[in-house]
Amino acid sequence: MAVSKSQKTEILSSLVEKIKKAKSIGFATTTGFTVEEFAKLRKNLREVNANYTIAKKTLIKKAVKEVLDIDLDLSALPGQIGFVCSNEDAVAGLGKVNDMVKEMKDAEKIVWALSIFEWEVKNLEETKQIAGMPSRDTLLGRLVGSMQSPLSGLARFFDAAAKDLEEKSKEKVADLKWTTEVKTEEKKEEVK
DSSP: OOOOHHHHHHHHHHHHHHHHHOSEEEEEEESSOOHHHHHHHHHHHHTTTEEEEEEOHHHHHHHHHHHHOOOOOOTTSOSEEEEEEESSSTTHHHHHHHHHHHHTTTTTSEEEEEEEETTEEEOHHHHHHHHTSOOHHHHHHHHHHHHHHHHHHHHHHHHHHHHHHHHTTOSSGGGSOOOOOOOHHHHHHHHO
16 A cells, blocks of 8 residues: 555654664564464563554655764665664663564564664674663662672661570670680690
């Protein structure tokens, strides 16, 4: 079905708006993707404030040129071209698509092509590396976990000390007697 000039203008303006909001853009070729698979992908992307759009290669190229002043050559890529725009976390949207790419690796229904990350065009290998990185939220969770580890150890120590005081009916740690037992063999070695 032919698309009128006014429809192309509307599509182009929609693509421009999506690209303006994006912190990163990943391009993938899609072949034989079902409606259910697209629905699943789009649902996963909504969780991280990202979106996936399929459009004609010429319109995508024009939109990228208008917003980022980057010339993309999408003509050599087979199949339909879709792009994911990550709006909050530059990696999260790419990661969600990467999960789908891994899931459908054997069928090759969706395959990475290239990306625009930090306003630079990245090739296929760089795109795969970026998409495989953990998201900002995951990294923050790991940081908080590693910061809590020493604190939780200290809390366990204080809890054990409090129980020890309670068992021995003491009020202060200074009231506890600290004993060190040395084995008799060690004492004999010291004497010799």
